[in-house]
Amino acid sequence: MTAPCLHEVVSRQAGRTPDATAIDGVGTLTYRELDRRANAVAQLLQARGIGRGSLVAVCLPRSGDLVVAMLGVLKAGAAYLPIDPALPPTRIAFLCADAAVSLALTSRRWSDRLPGDPLCLDGLSEKDDPPDPGTTPSAPACVMYTSGSTGRPLGSVIPHRAVLRLVRGNGFVPITATDRVAHASNICFDASTFEIWGALAAGACLVVFPDELVLDPRSFAAELRSRRISSLWLTSAYFDLIGATVPDAFATVDQLLVGGDTVHASTVRAVLAAGRPGRLLNAYGPTENTVFSAWYEVRDVPPHAVTVPIGFPVPGTEIQLLDDRLRPVGPDEVGELYLGGEGLALGYHRRPDATAARFVAVAGARLFRTGDLGRYRQDGALDHLGRRDRQVKLRGFRVxxxxxxxxxxxxxxxxxxxxxxxxxxxxxxxxxxxxRATGEGVVGQWRRLYDEVTYRGIDGGDPRFNITGWVSSYTGEPLPEAEMREQVEQTVARLRELRPRRVLEIGCGTGLLLLPLASETETYWGTDFSAVALAGLGPQVAGLPQVRLLNRRADDFSGIAGETFDLVVLNSVVQHFPSVHYLLRVLRKAVRVLRPGGAIFLGDLRSLPLLEEFHRSAGSRRGRQAVAEGVRQEPELVLDPDLFPALAQWFPEIGDARVQLRRGWADNELTHFRYDVVLRIGDQAGTGEPEWLDWPLDGEPADVLRGLVPPFGVRGVPNARLAGSGVHPEEFWRLAERLGLAAEIGWSADPHAFDAVFHHPGTPAPASPQRTSARRPADYATDxxxxxxxxxxxxxxxxxxxxxxxxxxxxxxxxxxxxxxxxxxxxxxxxxLPEPALGAPTLQPARSVTERAVAEIWARVLGVPEVSVADNFFDIGGNSLKAAQVIEELRRTFDPRLPLVRLFDLPTVRAFSAALDDRGCTPGFSGERNRGRLRRARRRVGEPG
Ligand SMILES: C[S@@+](CC[C@H](N)C(=O)[O-])C[C@H]1O[C@@H](n2cnc3c(N)ncnc32)[C@H](O)[C@@H]1O
CATH class of the missing domain: 3.30.300.30 (ANL, C-terminal domain)
Structure with a gap:
């Protein structure tokens, strides 16, 4: 008798036990029903010209219908390609196109997910045997896709004989007609081949598990008992989850196979101790050698073992451990696993290149090169020692x-x-x-933000002192009016020192500077890209003919003649430029419209050396990584003050660059982290280098400095605003006044300290040293x-x-x-590579007991230090397996009857917690242990205990 094909084995079984249950659970069928429906499918297919050599996609969830479709395809003489209907439609379309399937089988429920004209199997009748297509055991039975290292997934073409070698009399997992085999794995997984055909070839019952059960460890464990499952395959990741949650889940299972990835000794120990299954097997193998190539029965685990061996070849499989030159390695040496025998795939579907690279001839034998590393142990069992390439297994899937x-x-x-x-x-x-993108998008975003958000409340308040939009970065609340008044007065005073007659202010906003200064000038042009700001300012300047308002972007100087102005003001606007190059473009144009001797005032610039400190002070509670993340994602242009002395190398017109700390006693982000710069055009007649004293001085500053001849300077004075102790810069400005001098105060090399230069108010301050530097402009700025x-x-x-x-x-x-x-x-x-950026840099802490508890559980399950209530579970490392873990932990913390709330629909702590509260789960803290937990949690969020 010739060797049978897979479908023939099942048909013969149907002939022997027609009334036995073939499929139980989703879509229950007897063997007769299964066989006769598959006949109907085969006839439909044959009528469409499908036969030997055809490939048919089968896109249905785990169910009796799925198995009917697969068997029908085989009976028609074709091979099937299983496709999980839950995959994204574009992936389904890609797989169908890549595999060049002749047809797709599905049901009406899923038909719109498939390209072309799929055949829907709803309402299928039963039929007698279809015409024999003359399939042989070496013909393809199915194509199983796995992740491919060249960027394209690869489909292994599995012949009938390879599946039969797996499921018939394989000697290591005997399955008989009395068995009840669980079908719980994804249908794209090769393990489903073992589950489905292992059961049906033996006349056993295939028990189909729906997805909801598989995602819920406790329900899954309960179902194993109630459905009397005798044989079960699990990925090692799911085995770990169940082992940690319900370690006695497998006590009633006869044979439990675990595989797809390293099997952890710790889980095995827990399961063996809590309720050992009849047999526990570690089953190893790649899809290319049809599911299993080696197996190991675990009876106990030595105390120090971390993993479990993969054991011995399954019957009909040859395993060779070879070195790079395809020579067998010696005892105790590590080699690569090469597999041969009946289970080998025919190759990769439509990929001769990949087939030639991975299916190789070694001493006359055709072997599959696995990429897995292994070594023989003393007892002859094989240990798996990782991969020689970057391939990994995640939740059992090859990646x-x-x-x-x-x-x-x-x-x-x-x-x-x-x-x-x-x-x-x-x-x-x-x-x-x-x-690399242009800055257009960033400028456009800022403009929209100003027009639509920042200046929305522009009509309220004092139109002569309109501080709309000046808000704290820490709280989002408006900055106190008194602090703003101090800042505006100080800035206006600095501008007056420049004796402006003809002014161009870029980004004039609500006119905080323009309104007090314009009447003292001949010409004051204000530009701003916010039409809303200028519309609000217009009525305030109605009686000032020298004022002209222009609605335009900062880099738009069109229509402005050269040498028109003597001062260009950019106050608190540069931080919204998209790049340092945009700033340089604006400066280049500003230099052109200035007269010789004119100046550019850049005010309220944010300091790059202090950016980290700013983020720390902004209350980011996520520690160092979040501060680094905040710096990396800083949306504003933040500049190193050293940029300005270096500008002359790119702009020879700039004769002097002065950097000064902001003035004012107020303790806020403006005074702490910001500074002003004055750039002067043309040669500057400054006095010579001052005499420098280093801090600390030899006595009371006033006494020491009074004896010196200006200009002189004091270096490295700890800045009380930042250093906690030290000298407040305002004290030095006041000291200068008391000495009848003027002071210029800029940052020291250490940004927590300042350098002060004292000079006669009537004489120019000493020229600041111009520097050339090898740094590129981008090195001085955020991006x-x-x-x-x-x-x-x-x-x-x-x-x-x-x-x-x-x-x-x-x-x-x-x-x-x-x-x-x-x-x-x-x-x-x-x-x-830096640590992956998990979650938003600013932590939004929990506000309620529920949020606190949920956030803690997420953090634990995801292995991250903290979770913000706005973080999306799936953006910070969550997946369906971890979702199941979260639910499990929530049940322990809240209420054992907690329903499986869908994390997919409620992926943030905030939304998820609200759903828990809605379901009344918060008061469901039950038992003494949980009441204590509740009290502690309430205390942490300040709720009454
Ligand atoms: C914080 S306000 C400062 C206003 C004014 N300079 C002051 O000191 O009171 C910044 C102003 O710059 C404007 N602005 C920001 N980026 C700009 C750009 N790229 N071009 C033109 N205006 C801009 C905004 O519309 C806003 O009115």
Missing amino acids: EPAEVEAALTARPGVAQAVVVARREPARLDAWVVPE PIFAEQARTLGPRLRRELAASLPDHLVPSVITVLPRLPLTSNGKVDLDA
């Missing part, structure tokens, strides 16, 4: 980081991408470098264009990838970098 990298770089706006898989917690992290990309690109890419790739290929975190770190030989330096 080639290169495939995800290719998917990322194919998206618009991405120049480069690196993807790394981490094991604890298991997730994919990606780093991307965006393509708002990049920051905008860093903020928006990651979430956008995650959304786009989620719409086109299966869940396990979507990185949990996508960090945007200006460039990738490289090793000395030009490769990406994986070790130098």
Whole structure:
């Protein structure tokens, strides 16, 4: 008798036990029903010309209908390609196109997810045997896709004989007609091949588990008992989850197979202690050798073991451990696992290149090169020792980081991408470098923000002193009026010192500077890109013919003749420029419209050396990483004061650059972290270098300085505004006044200290040293264009990838970098990649007991230090497995009857907690332990205990 094909084995079984249950659970069927419905499918297919050599997509969820469709395809002589209907439609379309399927089978419920004209199997009748297509055991039975290292997934073509070698008399997992085999794995997983055909070839019952049960460890465990499951396969990740939650879940299972990734000894120990299954097997193997290649029965775990061996070859499989030159390695040596025998795939579907690279001839035998490393133990069992390439397993799925990298770089706006898989917690992290964008977008955003948000309340308040939009970065509240008055007065005083006659103010806003100064000038032009600001200011300048208001962007100097002004003012506007290059463009044009001897006043500039300190002070509670993240994603242009003395190398017209601290006694972000600069055009007649004294002085400052001849300076005075102790800069300005002198106070090399130069008020201060430097302009500034990309690109890419790739290929975190770190030989330096950016840099803390508890649980499950209530669970490392873990922990903390609230619909702590509160779960803290927990939690958020 010739060897049978897979469908023939099932049909014969149906002939032997027609009334036995073949499928139980979703879509219950007897063997007769299964066989006869599959006949109907085969006949429909044959009528459409499907037969030997055809490939048919089967897109249905786990169910009796799915198995009917698969069996029907085989009976028609074709092979099936299983497609999970939960995949994004673009991924489904890609798979169908890549595999060049002849037809797709589905049901009406899913038909709109499939391209072309799928065949819906609803309301199928039963039929007698279809015409025999003459399939042989070496013909393809199915194509199973896995992640591909070249960026494209690869479909392994599995012949009938390979599946039969897995499921018939395989000697290591005997399945008989009395068995009840769970079908709980994803249908795209090769393990489903074992579950489905293992059961049906033996006349056993295949028990189909719906997704809701699989995602919920406790319900899953309960179902194992109530459905009397005797054989079960699980990914090692899910085994870990159940082992941690319900370790006695498997006590009633006869054979439990665990695989897909490293099996952890700790979980095995817990399960063996709590309720050992009849047999517990570690089952190893790649799809290319049809599900299982090696197996190991775990009876106990030695005390120090961390993992479990993969054991011995399954019957019909040859395993060779070879070195790089395809020679067998010696005993105790590590080699790469090569697999051969009946289970081998025919190759990769429509990919001769990949087939030739991975299916190789060694001493006359055809072997599959796994990329897995292994070593024989003393007892002859094999240990798995990781991979020789970057391939990883996540939740049992094979993941080639290169495939995800290719998917990322194919998206618009991405120049480069690196993807790394981490094991604890298991997730994919990606780093991307965006393509360089122009500043247009950033300028447009600021303009919209001003017009539509900042200046919305512009009509209220005092029109002569309109401080709309001046808000605290810490609280978002308006800055106190008294502090604003002090700041405006100090700035106006500084501008008056420049004796302005003809002024161009760029970004004049509500006219805080223009209104007190314009009447003292011949000409005062104010420009601003906010039409709303200028519309509000217009009536205030109606009686001032010298004032002209122009609605335009800062870099628009059109219609302004050269040498028109003697002062250009840019106060508190530069921080909204998109880049240092935009600033330089504005300065170049400003220099042109200035007369010789004119000046540019740049006020309220934010200090780059103090940026980190600013973010720390802004109350970011997420520690160092979040401060670094805040700096990296800083949306404003923040400048190193050293830029200004260096400007002369690019603008020879600039004869002098003075940097000064902001004046004022108020303690706020303006006085602490900001400064002013005056650039003068043309040669400057300054006095010579002052005599410098170093801090601390030798006595009372007033006494020491009184004896000196100006100009003189004091260096390195600790700035009380920043250093906590030290001298307040205002004290030095006051001291200068008492001495009848003027003082210029700028930052020291250490930005927590200042340098003060004292000179006669009537004589110019000593010329500030001009510096040339090897630094490029960009080195002196933050990069708002990049920051905008860093903020928006990651979430956008995650959304786009989620719409086109299966869940396990979507990185949990996508960090945007200006460039990738490289090793000395030009490769990406994986070790130098920064920690992935998890969550928003500013922590939004929990406000209620529920939020607090939920946030703590998320943080624990995701392995992150803290979770902000606005963080999206799936943006900070969450996936469906972790969602199940979260629910499990919530049940322990809140209420054991907690329903499986859908984290997918409520992905933030805030939304999730609100749903819990709505369901009345907060008071559900039950038992003494939980009451104590509740009291502690309430105390932490300041609620009454
Ligand atoms: C914080 S206000 C300062 C207003 C005024 N200079 C002062 O000191 O009171 C900043 C102003 O600059 C304007 N602005 C910001 N970026 C600009 C740009 N790129 N071009 C033109 N105006 C801009 C805004 O509309 C806003 O009115």
